[in-house]
Amino acid sequence: MWLPGVLVAAAAALLAWGVHALVPALPLLTVAVVLGIAVGQVPAFRVWLTGTLAPGLSLARTRFMRLGIVLLGLKLSLGDIADLGWLTVGSTVAIVLLTFAGTLWLGRLFRLPGDQPLLIATGFSICGASAIGAMSGVVKAKDDDTATSIALVTLCGTLAIAVLPALWHPLGLSALQFGQWVGAGVHDVGQVVATAQIAGSAALSLAVVIKVTRVLMLAPIVAVASVVERRRPVPGGIATIGLRSRPPIMPLFVAGFLAAVLLNSAVALPVGLLSAADSVQNALLAMALFALGAAVRLVPLLRTGWRALLVGLLSWTLIAILALGAVQLA
Template sequence: MKKYIPGLLLLLVISIIAIFIAGFLPEYVGSVFIAILIGILINNTVNLNKAIFGPGISLGLKKILKIAIVLLGGTISLQKLATVGVRGLFVILVIIGLAFILTFILGRILNISLKKKILIAAGLSICGNTAIVTTAPLIEAEDRDIFTAVSIVTLFGVLAVFVYPFMGMAAGISDTVFGAWAGTAINDTSQVVAAGFIFSEEAGRIAAMIKLARNVLMAPVILIVGYFYGKRQKEKKGKINILEIFPAFILGFLFLIILNSLGIITENMEPVFDQTSQFLILLALAGIGLEVKFKDLKKVGVKPFIVGFSVAISMAAVSILISGTIF
């Protein structure tokens, strides 16, 4: 157990610093992105002793992240889907499908790896960084794949917070339409809420409601991704094990969703699950930066960003067209 302490303490310190810095920045920037950047800075300026810090960092990336994902299930309930109605659910499903289809088409054209395509699509279509880190262990994503997807989602989301309200006001669209647009086309929850309330209080409430329903769909989307990716990988070996396709942490995640949907997890308990899971995610992702070298970032190139931004712009265009028609 002692061998894990130095690495875990380093992750804890980075997380606390990231939270502190994030307190001086707009909420939509996010402490996760800051923690990853701090980790990268440390890894490229300080000669870390991997024998000392490595075990704890690895524990954060492999074990703590999975615990965070399980706890995240305690914040999701099927009842939240009912709050947006049929029209809202229709727009959400169209946008999720569009994001995956376009990401895979453009990714194939630009020769982007399968893991990057899955993470980019998950992050853009569902709930930003949370969807990325939940999907990553399922597909055994590499650290630089996660960093790339998180960077794309964060950068686009920050731009959207400023650009979308301005475009909405210039176009003279209603609060309802803007709320539906922001709730379906922007990625991270804090970014959605920020853009919505910049436009108007009513738009902010609608955007938040639609975004929460969109977050619920993370469960079925991840199940589908896990099934097809796991089946594809195991078929290569000629053997399929259901626990390899759906690992224990995903089953735990689904179990807590069921408990929450049945009302066993009360509304008072949800914030505890939410805050604990978000902090553990931050702790784990601080380790991503500690595994990334600048030379690795050069290998990433601009292609994933071209794919991500093209998909995000397409999502925005389709979302506003549908939202403006049916709301």
């Protein structure tokens, strides 16, 4: 039942990789989710997306997403994070928390439906569509809420690739300062690479380390959300603490993510192993993000989602300003 959908997601990931190879400035994962969004808008495809392909696409956007996030932990090393210095690490964590809280508040202020405030806050503050997929699985968000949040973070992350380099020199930033700004203020890892690479290898390396420091915040924030979800009462007022239908305090994929971080920090893993894990992780996340993008319906979003779009743009502006302030402070 799931094989057709998985094969289509794999083909889409391969196509996204081909586009990325031809145009390296376009991040692989961004291409994958945009491709999914494009496919989801074609009426002739929707019969397949909601029928024969549905089981496989569902598997891709849940299980593959979680496996990809576990492997993402192998990109993080506590030693690299410590080398940033306490001021940079502290400001990066503060940016994540302030952006998360500010976006959550904005989402509730504009009365966004369902779990959209939480999902948008998670994606914009931590690591884009991957973080939204992780949080969506924990709080059991509706597909519409997840799709809307994915579309917004993809739009704004792509916007950053064009806008931030244009502001680099007018703001008087050095190459390293620009790298710090990008790492702290752009959503997805691929978008960070695409934005920071124009400032040179040193700026790119700094941007990636700061970015993965933000990714590390995924574990505690998802764990807290899981605890809150467990405490929600079911209809009728029956407490749900401890029931199997609720997520564990620490979801298994989050524990796996942390284990991968600790392993990479404690052991010098072979370069070939890390390279293979990176390739598998990119493939899994590309398939998952294509499946998530295929659930987006732009026409209803444009008709009724102006409030979500406004929240996304305000959050994008908020994290850019906070990140720039941290650069000036450092």
